Amino acid sequence: MVDIDGLNSFEIDVLREIGNIGAGNAATALAKMLSKKVNMHVPEVRIMDFKNVPDVLGGAEQPVMGVYLNFEGDVEGSVLLVMDEASAHILIDMMMGRPIDTNRPLSDIDLSAVQELGNILTSSYLGALSTLAKLDVRPSIPCLAIDMAGAILSVPAVEFGMTSDKVLFIETEFIEGADNVRVYFFLVPDVDSYDTILKALGVIQ
Amino acid sequence: MPQLIKVGMADLNIALYPDILTTIGLGSCVGIALYDKINKIGGLAHIMLPSSKDIKNNSNKAKFADTAIVILLTMMLENRADKKNIVCKLAGGAQMFALKNSSANNDILNIGVRNVAAVKKVLEELKIPIIAEDTGGNFGRTIELYTEDGGLMVKTIGHGTKII
Structure with a gap:
């Protein structure tokens, strides 16, 4: 696991850059999927106490959508993509080509569409890692859950919790026309994988 | 008016009658609610991991x-709870995501099951009986412990609300 407390500002910059390119890949994939132009804000790397993370999504009891997968290869770990319910609704409605209505109940087709979207976003995000660091990264089939923010976010919190009381994540905003959706990526490399990534990027010897 | 006392992730606290203890959004974490019905003293812990012995950074007990259950029990006894009255109710320990064809980090994904097992072992060692539990599954839970009668309300999204 990452010892977040031990990261220096340069290493955080590297993570930001991976996040930046990963989110850029994800935006491109999203644009292709929607056949629309998608802009994004420069992603922000955030490090905070895991206790406070659910507040970013409106509180621990707020329903959120999470897509989780793990990856193997030269590096191992997991990625969790989280967005609030409204953002998920907006993305689903965009994909389905219908007017945006965040109160619409989600059908099974909507859910499988959003799982596929999560798959594409997380895989393209992860693609930055393999391209930049020239590492073999093989993602698993993703899994979807819609539940309380606290419960979904406990997954990366436990993974980070092995070494730290903090969590590192990347916040990105995608903008399409008048709509914007905020997406959070939690990339948790495994014990030794973090060093492998930094070495492959030439950050550490 | 009873006060609502919040217990965060990796946090614990006690309450005296008529206050209510709550912890929000338990996923794989486990909420351990201890209660002394004679003295109407409640205690609630929200643990994330089974054992402090497996981990180097274990300063947050x-x-x-x-470590959490022992501290919680000590706090209750210091506030005149009587060990022989104390019973326990459990909630949480879910598996939020289940990946197919993946062995890589199953240890992490099934942490909920391991948390519940670790909690039960500690309670057994302390000879505290578990009188009710709502654990496992694949969904999150919010709980409230009422010091008035020891009722534990379990709220979910899409899996109902009940008092155990």
Whole structure:
């Protein structure tokens, strides 16, 4: 696991850059999927106490959508993509080509569409890692859950919790026309994988 | 008016009658509710991991089943709870995501099951009976412990609300 407390500002910059390119890949994939132009804000790397993370999504009891997968290869770990319910609704409605209505109940087709979207976003995000660091990264089939923010976010919190009381994540905003959706990526490399990534990027010897 | 006392992730606290203890959004974490019905004293811990012994950075004692329960019990006894009256109710320990064809980090994904097992072991060692539990599954839970009668309300999204 990452010892977040031990990261220096340069290493955080590297993570930001991976996040930046990963989110850029994800935006491109999203644009292709929607056949629309998608802009994004420069992603922000955030490090905070895991206790406070659910507040970013409106509180621990707020329903959120999470897509989780793990990856193997030269590096191992997991990625969790989280967005609030409204953002998920907006993305689903965009994909389905219908007017945006965040109160619409989600059908099974909507859910499988959003799982596929999560798959594409997380895989393209992860693609930055393999391209930049020239590492073999093989993602698993993703899994979807819609539940309380606290419960979904406990997954990366436990993974980070092995070494730290903090969590590192990347916040990105995608903008399409008048709509914007905020997406959070939690990339948790495994014990030794973090060093492998930094070495492959030439950050550490 | 009873006060609502919040217990965060990797946190614990006690309450006296008529206050209510709550912890929000338990996923794989486990909420351990201790209650002394004679003295109407409640205690609630929200643990994340089974054991402080497996981990180097273990300074936050409320994070682990083995250390949190002992601290919670001590706090209650210091506030005139009587050990022989104390019973326990459990909630949480879910598996939020289940990956197919993946062995890589199953240890992490099934942490909920391991948390519940670790909690039960500690309670057995302390000879505290578990009188009710709502654990496992694949969904999150919010709980409230009422010091008035020891009722534990379990709220979910899409899996109902009940008092155990």
